[in-house]
Amino acid sequence: METRSAALDRARDHAVAWLSSMDDRAVPPSVDADEMVRRLGELPDQPTPAVEVVDLLAEICEPGLVAIPSGRFFGMVVGGALPAALGADWLTSAWDQNVLMRKVTPAGAAVEEVAGRWLLDLLGLPRGSAVGFVTGATMANFTCLAAARDTVLRRAGHDVQEGLAGGPEVRVVVGGERHPSVELPLRFLGLGDPHVVPADERGRIRADALGDALAGGEGPTIVILQAGNIHSGDFDPFADCIAVAREHDAWVHVDGAFGLWAAVSPRWSDAVRGLADADSWATDAHKTLNVPYDSGLAIVRDAKALASSMTVHGDYLIQASGDPMERGPELSRRGRGFATWAALRSLGRSGVVDLVERLAHHARTFAEGARRIPGCEVLNDVVFTQVCLSFGDDERTHAVAAALFADGTTWMTGSRWHDRAIVRISVSNWSTTDDDVRRSLEALERAAATAPH
16 A cells, blocks of 8 residues: 555655746657667666656656646647546556446446436537447547447348348448548448538638539448538538438437537627537547547437447346446546536536637637738638638748757747648647737747748
8 A cells, every 4th residue: 555655655746846847848759769669778677666658658768748637739620628627537557447327337327328418418419329438539420320320220120249241231422521540440330431511711611512412422421520620710601401310210420529618609600500409529538628638429319329339248247227438438437527517517517618719819829929920921810720821822921830940949830721731720728828828929920931932
């Protein structure tokens, strides 16, 4: 017990020191992965005391860490970790619960049920929908699309328990700017490449093109829509698209990894109109809600459909109706709901709304400041939390991105959108302040001024 307590004490000290360094440290790491491999060394022949291992791990890894918890990290939509959620995540590891069955781990099961109910209420999604706690958006999409595949095949008279061979082909229709996290699950599920229909200049699927695609085919169909384009931040026209999909008895899934959270605020009521009429939704609590990693959410309107696709049986399993194992693909997993419950409880309804609106406010401030930088062009209407910048031709934009990375004050990633190199800003961290935005804009201006033309 003494060894365990000492190791936990040292881990806490290192964690507090790491988080306390966020205001002053450079955001990028100071060493690369190859150097980290060298420093981590070979497996020793003899045991090492736990406290020494913790100290050694912190000492070796610190130079290779990215300051993702910093308020100046805008490279990807990954969020940070709210204090209550981080504390709950530590408890989750200490409690070491495998949350599968109500009768075996009642605390974990109950927390997920309550957090799931709160989430449905906040997002305006149908009561009674099943909420599965999975690893992230990719597995949330997988989980929802498994229920979709099985359901549309069942409607067509095919039992997926017999396999896909001999069954009708399932059409999956996506927009031209879908995220790759919906295509990987399609391969996992044996559905292959989707049918792609055009998107408009803001990255939204065109409802008329969707209608044409659906009218041009038949058989079991899944339509995948998007809440939060990774570049523009924009939302597909849900009401129009879902109306078209219903005419063809298609299952409608919404990939809302970060943008689904716009539904908590009336500010985006027009953008998300019709969203709740879909059949399933996927999102990440570790993005906009700022829960630590391993916090994806798979939400399916028809709880029985999800249970049918996910449930397995074993003589040793003490199962009951409504078990967490009916809502996800794993038989061994940590209690993901604890941190999500803690985040929601700490924020309350008004706090969740304030968090989402504050992130969007910072994005608009970035766009306003970027427009004042000579040679900088904001390419998107900033409708949520994404900002895309260009500094002229591709070579010049790449040079600015490189100079910004070398500066170290902030992290903004390069990407391509509309066949142009861009610098992309993703605002998703609860701890970002007005001062963080100011410092990051100043760094962006320095990079633009010093990068070669």
